[in-house]
Amino acid sequence: MKHNLRESLHDFWEDLRRDWQLYLLLAPTVIWFALFLYKPMYGLLIAFKDFSIFRGIEGSAWVGFANFAELFQNDMFVRAFWNTITISGLGLIFAFPVPIILALMFNEVQSAAARRWAQTVVYLPHFISVVIVAGIVINFLSPSTGVVNLLLKGLGFEPVYFLTQPEWFRPVFIGSSIWKEAGFESIVYLAAIAGVSPTLYESARVDGASRWQMMWRITLPCILPTIIIMLIIRIGNLVEVGFEYIILLYRPSTYETADVVSTFIYRTGLQGTQYDLATAAGLFNAVIAFVLVYSANRISRKVSSTSLW
Amino acid sequence: MKALHKGAPLLALMTAVMIASPGLAQDTGRITKEPLELTIHFHFRDKYVYSEKWPVERKAAEITNIHVRNVASLATTSSRDAFNLLIASGDLPDIVGGDATGGLKEDFIRYGLEGAFIPLGDLIEKHAPHLKAFFDSHPEIRNAISGPDGKFYFIPYVPDGKFSRGWFIRQDWLDKLGLKRPETPEEIHEVLKAFRDKDPNGNGVKDEVPYFAREEVDAVRLINLWDARVSGSERYGDFAVYDGKLRHPWAEENYKTGISHVAQWYKEGLIDKEIFTRGARSREYLLGNNLGGMTHDWFASTSTYNDALSPKIKGFALKPMLPPKTASGDRFEDARRLRVQPVGWAISATNEHPVETIKYFDFWFSEQGRILSNFGVEGLTYEMVDGKPQFKKEVLESKDPVNAQLWAIGAQVPRGFWMTYEYERQWTNKIALEGIDMYEKCNCLKDEFMGVSLNAEEKAVFDRYWPSILTYMTEMQQTWVLGAQDINTGWGAYKKRLTDLGYDKVIETMQAAYDRQYKVAQ
Numbered sequence: 001m002k003h004n005l006r007e008s009l010h011d012f013w014e015d016l017r018r019d020w021q022l023y024l025l026l027a028p029t030v031i032w033f034a035l036f037l038y039k040p041m042y043g044l045l046i047a048f049k050d051f052s053i054f055r056g057i058e059g060s061a062w063v064g065f066a067n068f069a070e071l072f073q074n075d076m077f078v079r080a081f082w083n084t085i086t087i088s089g090l091g092l093i094f095a096f097p098v099p100i101i102l103a104l105m106f107n108e109v110q111s112a113a114a115r116r117w118a119q120t121v122v123y124l125p126h127f128i129s130v131v132i133v134a135g136i137v138i139n140f141l142s143p144s145t146g147v148v149n150l151l152l153k154g155l156g157f158e159p160v161y162f163l164t165q166p167e168w169f170r171p172v173f174i175g176s177s178i179w180k181e182a183g184f185e186s187i188v189y190l191a192a193i194a195g196v197s198p199t200l201y202e203s204a205r206v207d208g209a210s211r212w213q214m215m216w217r218i219t220l221p222c223i224l225p226t227i228i229i230m231l232i233i234r235i236g237n238l239v240e241v242g243f244e245y246i247i248l249l250y251r252p253s254t255y256e257t258a259d260v261v262s263t264f265i266y267r268t269g270l271q272g273t274q275y276d277l278a279t280a281a282g283l284f285n286a287v288i289a290f291v292l293v294y295s296a297n298r299i300s301r302k303v304s305s306t307s308l309w
Numbered sequence: 310m311k312a313l314h315k316g317a318p319l320l321a322l323m324t325a326v327m328i329a330s331p332g333l334a335q336d337t338g339r340i341t342k343e344p345l346e347l348t349i350h351f352h353f354r355d356k357y358v359y360s361e362k363w364p365v366e367r368k369a370a371e372i373t374n375i376h377v378r379n380v381a382s383l384a385t386t387s388s389r390d391a392f393n394l395l396i397a398s399g400d401l402p403d404i405v406g407g408d409a410t411g412g413l414k415e416d417f418i419r420y421g422l423e424g425a426f427i428p429l430g431d432l433i434e435k436h437a438p439h440l441k442a443f444f445d446s447h448p449e450i451r452n453a454i455s456g457p458d459g460k461f462y463f464i465p466y467v468p469d470g471k472f473s474r475g476w477f478i479r480q481d482w483l484d485k486l487g488l489k490r491p492e493t494p495e496e497i498h499e500v501l502k503a504f505r506d507k508d509p510n511g512n513g514v515k516d517e518v519p520y521f522a523r524e525e526v527d528a529v530r531l532i533n534l535w536d537a538r539v540s541g542s543e544r545y546g547d548f549a550v551y552d553g554k555l556r557h558p559w560a561e562e563n564y565k566t567g568i569s570h571v572a573q574w575y576k577e578g579l580i581d582k583e584i585f586t587r588g589a590r591s592r593e594y595l596l597g598n599n600l601g602g603m604t605h606d607w608f609a610s611t612s613t614y615n616d617a618l619s620p621k622i623k624g625f626a627l628k629p630m631l632p633p634k635t636a637s638g639d640r641f642e643d644a645r646r647l648r649v650q651p652v653g654w655a656i657s658a659t660n661e662h663p664v665e666t667i668k669y670f671d672f673w674f675s676e677q678g679r680i681l682s683n684f685g686v687e688g689l690t691y692e693m694v695d696g697k698p699q700f701k702k703e704v705l706e707s708k709d710p711v712n713a714q715l716w717a718i719g720a721q722v723p724r725g726f727w728m729t730y731e732y733e734r735q736w737t738n739k740i741a742l743e744g745i746d747m748y749e750k751c752n753c754l755k756d757e758f759m760g761v762s763l764n765a766e767e768k769a770v771f772d773r774y775w776p777s778i779l780t781y782m783t784e785m786q787q788t789w790v791l792g793a794q795d796i797n798t799g800w801g802a803y804k805k806r807l808t809d810l811g812y813d814k815v816i817e818t819m820q821a822a823y824d825r826q827y828k829v830a831q
Contacts, residue, residue, distance in 0.1 A: 053397045054420045075810065076777040143582050163586055164791050251585050253787030255780060268776045273393075273411075277772075 047283045051276040060276075067280035077281065080264040081239075083257060088238040091174050096234060098182040100227060103189035104215060122183025130180075134248035137176050138163065163249065166257040173249060173258070188230065192223040225306040232300060232308050236293035239285045261285055338372040338677055340668045345375050347666060348402035351654070352381040352391035352409075353723050354716075359407075363719025364686045372677065375669045377404070396420055401657035403666060406463075408723040412651025414454060414463070418762055421462030426655040427663060428460035436664055437671035439678075440464065443727065449759065450649045452827050457764035463655035464670050464725030467648070470733060471754060472745045473543060474527065474644040477611050478603045480628040482509035493634050494534040494570070501579040504602040512599075519602045520574075521581040523592045526644075528584045529790060530605040531574065532567025533643050536635045541758035543647050546779055548819060550758050555820045559782045560807055566636070568789050569796045576792055585787055596627065605644075609733070612741035629744025631751055642748060645757045653725040673726045682726040685718050700735050711736040761822040770818045774811030781810060 016023055042057070047067055049060040071077045102122060109115040125133065140146050141162040149159040162168045200218050209217070243262035250258035261281060269278020293308075301307035351359035359379040360366065370376045380402045385391040389409040395401065396416070405426070407413070417426060433440045444451045447467075455461045483490060483500065486507050491497040501519035503509070510517060522528045526545040533539070538558035541549025549558045558564060574580050581587060581601075587594070595601030596614050599622050604611070608629065618625045632642045656666050672678045684691040684698040691698040704714055715721040721732070734742065748754070763771055785803055789796040796803075 052419075052423060053393055054399070054423050054425050056397070056399065070773055074773075074777055076780055138586060142586070161582065161791065164787065165793065251787060252780070252783040253585065253791055253793070255784045259780075267780070274772060 044279060044283055046276050047280040049276055051279075053275070063276075067276050068284065070277060071280055071284065076259070076268075077261070077264055079256075080259045080261050084239055084241050084260040084262075086257075087170060087173065087241050087260060090170060091177065092234060092238070094174055095178045095182070096231065098178050099185035100189050100223075102182055102186040103193060103223075104219065106186065106190060107193050107219065108211065108215070119183070122186070124183070125180040126184035128180070130242075130245045131248060133176060133180055134245060137172065137249065141172065164251055164253045166254045169250065169254045169258045173246070177245070189223055189226060192226040193219055196222040224304070228300050228304055228306045229308060232293060232296045235296040236289050238292055239288045338672055338675065340373045340375055340665055340672070342374070344370075345662060345665055347375060347377050347404055347660075347662065347669070348380050349377050349404040349406060349654075350381045350391070350395050350402050351379055351404075351407040351722075351724070352385065352388040353407040353652075355386055355388050355410075357716065357722070358383050359722075360719065364689055365681055365719035368681055368686050369672070369678070373669055373672050375665060377669075381407070392416065396425065401425060401659055403657055403660040403662065404654050405657060406652075406654025406724055408466075408650075408652035413653070414465070414651030414760070415762075417463040417653075417655045418456040418461075421460075421655065422456060422458065424658055426462045427658050427660075428462055429464065429656065429667065430460055432656075432663060432667040433671075437667050437674075439671050439674035440667075443467075443674050449827075453649050453759035455826060456762045457767070457822065457825070463653045465653040466650040466723045466725060467727045468646055468650055469728040470646055470730035470745075472608060472642075472644075472748050473646040474605055474607050475642065475744055475748055476603070476605050476630045476632055477627050478630050479504075479509070479601075480626040481624040482602055485509055485511075490630055491633060494636050497531075497534060497633055498574070498579070501574070501603065502577070505578055509602070510599045516600060517602060518581045518595055518600050519579045521587075521591055521595050521601045521604055522584060523589055523604070523606055525585075527605040529568070529571055529786065530643070531571050531580070532564065533641070534633060534635055535563055535567040535570055536637050536639060537561060537563040537567035538643050538755065540643070542760070543644065543757075546783065548758050550756065550823075555758070555823050556816060557782075557812070559786065560804070560812060565796055565800050568786065572790050572792055572796060575790050580790075585791075597621075599625075608741040608744050609737050612738040612744070615740055616738070628740065629747065631747055632753060640751065641753045641755050642751070643755055645754050648757060648759060650723065651760070652723040670725055673724060679727055679729060682720055682724065683729050683732040685715055685720040690715065690718065690720070697731075705736055761819060761826050763818070763822050767818045767822050770811075770814055774815050778807060778810045778812055778815065781806065 045057055046060065048062060048064060049057070050063045050066075051057070051060045106115055106119060109118065140148055143149050143159045143161040148162070153159055160168070162172055196219060200222070201214055204214050204218060239261065241260045241262060243260070243266050246258060246260055246263050247266065250263070265278045265281045268274055269281065297307050297309065349359050358381040359377065361376070361378060366377060381391055381395075385394070387410070388407055389411070392405075392407070392409045392413065395405065409416075420426060421428065433444070450465070450467060451461065454463065454465050478490070478500075480490075482504060486503050486509055488500055488503060491500045504517050504519040505515070508515065508517070520531065522530060524545075526539055526543075530539055538549055538561075539545075541547045541558065546557075546559065548555050571580065575582075575584075581591070581595070583591075592601070592604065592606060592611070592614075596618060611627065612629070614627055615625065632640055634640050654670070656663055656670075660666055673682050680687075680698050684700065687693065687698075690704050691700050693699070700711065704711060707714060712721055721728070737745075785794075785799070788794050789799070
């Protein structure tokens with residue numbers, strides 16, 4: 001045993017010396033993970049404590065699962081949880097395919113100049129801060145001066161006060177998120193498409209395949225592993241909806257459909273300085289996410305033999 | 310700085326101070342013989358920290374011989390984060406103060422109970438005559454800042470003046486349409502309808518917004534007309550005191566009446582369609598474009614639009630008006646300036662000079678300390694005229710607001726001090742002063758709920774139930790006003806849901822705490 005350990009240490013050292021440049025490149029990420037993701041895990045303890053920042057993690061009293069019990073008895077948390085799942089689920093259905101379709105479309109554009117132009121146009125919104133995107137959305141949807149409502153009025157419809165109506169929140173949120181992120185997310189798929197061997201297309205062309213057939217039979221199957229990996233990652237994030245954008249868009253009148261776990265944590269946990277409760281909610285989220293990723297990965301490995309691990 | 314510590318310049322300044330405040334000849338303000346340095350963590354308004362370069366701090370150091378040195382980092386852009394990080398570090402300086410989102414009162418009390426700050430009652434009794442006199446004459450403030458153990462752990466910033474917000478109406482529009490100032494809910498209704506239909510801005514388009522408001526708290530302010538209250542204090546959605554009994558205004562019967570009318574008016578287009586989304590700039594936009602007719606907002610800042618807009622909009626006159634009579638014939642103003650701010654400063658348990666520190670805190674409640682903290686430094690920002698401080702002309706006429714100029718030199722910052730309304734009066738617009746005067750004569754201000762300190766068990770009950778209840782109530786308020794549901798059909802379910810969410814338990818808990826805090830020490 002001891003011998004083995006020494007041997008493997010020796011091997012590791014040899015590897016390090018041989019490929020030190022690669023390890024150097026890896027180092028920042030490892031350090032980042034250790035400092036910002038592994039070290040704070042110690043703080044998860046406060047989910048089981050009656051936490052006081054003055055007493056510190058050590059000094060606060062243990063309370064077992066009291067914080068979790070409090071969460072599940074809270075109607076607002078339960079509602080926020082289901083809202084999170086719904087928004088993410090709808091996002092998965094509507095937003096996930098869009099970058100794939102975009103990438104396939106870019107791939108079919110013949111003129112390089114036109115393609116570059118189109119790509120830039122759809123990437124750009126990614127680089128706009130969410131605060132500004134929210135401002136744009138609010139202005140576009142304003143009932144008196146917003147473009148959308150002016151258009152509706154022009155067509156003879158009643159103006160709609162979109163941002164105060166619960167049933168409109170999800171379409172507005174998901175729609176504007178697609179506009180903002182789809183272009184940028186398509187880069188991954190474009191890279192995958194670029195990696196498809198040209199010989200496949202050449203032989204297909206010789207066999208008289210149409211462009212549609214080539215896309216359907218060659219491009220898509222070749223980028224399927226990428227799609228599945230992205231899907232698994234996406235499923236892992238199912239319980240996470242970024243709170244910044246929601247906070248910028250929601251109003252009390254739309255809480256019913258818009259309040260998600262992260263905004264719940266923000267409101268009761270951070271604004272109300274109940275860190276222990278907020279940590280419990282976050283930990284619960286993480287556990288669910290873990291289960292989801294694990295199951296998605298297992299299913300994918302069984303069905304398509306593509307998996308994250 | 311050092312040169313000032315010794316000899317002649319100090320003496321000269323001391324003499325000047327003594328001359329400046331006659332009757333205080335023996336009250337020099339000097340606390341220690343040897344200069345004493347105290348450390349302070351003081352981060353405020355999310356971007357400022359205490360500075361030894363402030364002329365006000367230099368002056369205070371000259372007088373008291375206590376030099377306060379800041380340890381808060383300017384690198385943080387959130388006073389709340391700065392405070393929490395300090396507490397989490399456990400390494401507290403001699404004094405902790407400033408402000409933060411949500412106020413620091415609960416933090417001072419909570420961490421005071423946990424041993425971070427010392428109770429100040431005994432120290433004040435023995436060493437702080439001005440603070441003692443202040444608290445003796447203002448028992449309600451002492452009650453309001455006390456913890457559940459009856460002790461208090463910080464010296465608050467005490468504002469002065471009663472009035473914050475009031476009703477404003479476009480007097481020139483009323484004149485143009487030949488209407489008199491509305492006095493009752495029905496008359497308000499007529500006036501708002503006239504604003505909507507009769508094109509008072511004269512541009513031929515029906516674009517007027519009869520009632521608008523900038524802040525959440527004023528969005529549904531019109532429910533006052535049916536005797537309902539928006540909040541028990543300046544804080545949005547706070548509890549209110551009804552004859553010694555604590556309840557929430559949004560669970561009262563008159564709230565139902567009020568909201569149902571407001572919803573009706575909203576539907577009729579008398580209230581800004583975008584009232585919940587337009588946000589902080591709505592006043593600027595709607596007044597600047599000659600669209601808004603009536604609002605409820607701060608006296609001082611709202612009145613200044615008269616000066617700013619009269620060159621652009623002919624005859625522009627936005628005048629304060631008395632609160633209209635309510636449906637029951639009452640007349641009241643809901644919004645009152647806070648009597649005590651939940652900010653200030655406290656003495657750490659690790660401070661080795663608690664006596665000197667409390668004497669230093671006491672200095673700011675003395676005559677010269679009050680002048681210094683309110684008006685700044687003599688000769689720099691004010692001159693004494695007839696024994697009273699008067700801001701210098703260049704301060705009043707500068708293009709920067711007076712308060713911003715004072716913050717820059719260390720006056721009017723959220724240390725434990727007692728504001729004097731005179732400071733604000735001197736640079737308040739004449740129209741606002743008239744309004745405040747009118748409200749003063751009306752004597753129709755509702756009393757404010759000053760908050761309670763909950764003990765550990767009470768806090769557990771409050772934290773468990775209240776956030777959900779408040780979320781639900783806010784949500785329903787907007788749902789009703791926007792017309793997604795009719796309050797008259799939804800009210801029963803609403804009341805039942807409140808009970809299910811634990812409303813009665815919260816009220817019972819709050820009442821117990823309220824009785825303990827305010828009834829005992831009368």
